Amino acid sequence: MQLVKNKSAQRLDATVGDGSQSVTLVPIEPEDMWHANNLISPEDIIRAHAVRKVTTESKTGSTQSERVHTDLVIRVTSTFFDAAASQLHVSGTVIVENSFVNIGQYHTLDLELNRPFTLWKSHGWDSVAQETLEEALKQDKEGAVAAVVMQEGIANICLITEYRTILKQRVESTIPKKRSASSDQSSGMKRFFDKVLATLLRSIDFGTPRPLLLASPGFVAGDFKKFIQEEGTRKGDKAMMSIAKEATVVHSSSGHLHSLNEILKSPEVLATMKEMKFSKETRAMDELFERLRRDDGRAWYGISTVEKAVNEGAVGRGGGVLLVNNSLFRSLDIATRKKYVALVDKVREDGGDARILSSDHESGQRLDALGGIAAILTYPIHDLDEDDEDDEQGEDAPEGMII
Secondary structure: OEEEOOHHHOOOOOOOOOOOOEEEEEOOOHHHHHHHHHHOOOOOEEEEEEEEEEEEEOOOOOEEEEEEEEEEEEEEEEEEEEOOOOEEEEEEEEOOOOOOOOOOOEEEEEEOOOOOEEEEOOOOOOHHHHHHHHHHHOOOOOOOEEEEEEEOOEEEEEEEOOOOEEEEEEEEOOOOOOOOOHHHHHHHHHHHHHHHHHHHHHHOOOOOOOOEEEEEOOOHHHHHHHHHHHHHHHHOOHHHHHHHHHOEEEEOOOOOHHHHHHHHOOHHHHHHOOOOHHHHHHHHHHHHHHHHHHOOOOEEEOHHHHHHHHHOOOOOOOOOEEEEEHHHHHOOOHHHHHHHHHHHHHHHHOOOEEEEEOOOOHHHHHHHOOOOEEEEOOOOOOOOOHHHHHHOOOOOOOOOOOO
16 A cells, blocks of 8 residues: 555544544555555545446437546445455445535445546544555555365465455365375375465565465475475476475364464464464463363453453553454444544553454454454453443343353
8 A cells, every 4th residue: 555645634633623634645566455445434435436327318319428537535334345356346425516416425446456446534643544654555466375275176266355254265176085006096196186286386475585384284295395395396397396495284174264363373374474473372372271171260252341450551552452343443433433442542651562463364263252352461350240240130241251
């Protein structure tokens, strides 16, 4: 993502009481659309290129429709991000009329790569919005990890970035059963490996050196690594031999995508990517669930209990960690969004660590199961949910600790 220089966009920390400060951004690559989706919230204002169908009527009463290119300014009501195609659709009502549209008409903008759009934050650039923008503007796109989660006849090729996990391709191939002739099975595995390797090289850019994880139950991943090495040697392809040399083979319970979570926790993977954000988030979620199992009073989830802990200063310096899913900052209710921003700011002011997890990543999906917000406290508190128990008698079990 690139920032188009203009006076109003140069100081992100400026006071923008009326929400009039704008930034103009240019998405350069598909992942920038994911960042834009996290940045744009309901009630924000967007100006972008649009294609609008316009119907005109002649003096004789005949009508003619044509598609015209124009710039539209809309107040956002909703966004839809197509993760597979990395496309972002922003819907809202027109607030500035031109020769083709009137104020109040509904339109959906399709944000495009290499086309600028301007964003106004109607309620100001709070700390979370500023952090999201800064992450989007980072020029360092290196560090994304390629992964192949596989078993006999199935391979899921993924790209794990700092922010999300992208399923690039799924490869399936029929492998003869072991009771068939061993030569048939061997040729079947070779065809499968050929197909996976070709798809991997087509789907992932290895021009920039990046780690490659190969995971499977049994020996499939190890055999595939050996196959890449042999193919590189046979073709004299140094790049392919380098890919095989740098590949890390780890065990997984299956070749399906859900096994990726256990792969990210393996010692080999943690050692390879110990500084990457998603690895830190995985470790934080592991610690949270471990403390919940121990019932030691230092791990809580759910908005009411976490909010109490933060307000008491229990998620601060000395090991306090607030975990919040980014989806919570997209609430249609402005007061709700501001509440979550205030919790993040309070934890950071107290010296704690506030981490905003992506709902598109495995760690964020695990947090979703706990309501999207949780905290690791600096000291144990065992009665945070007492008021909830009193208020919710006869209703479903309150938010709180898992035993």
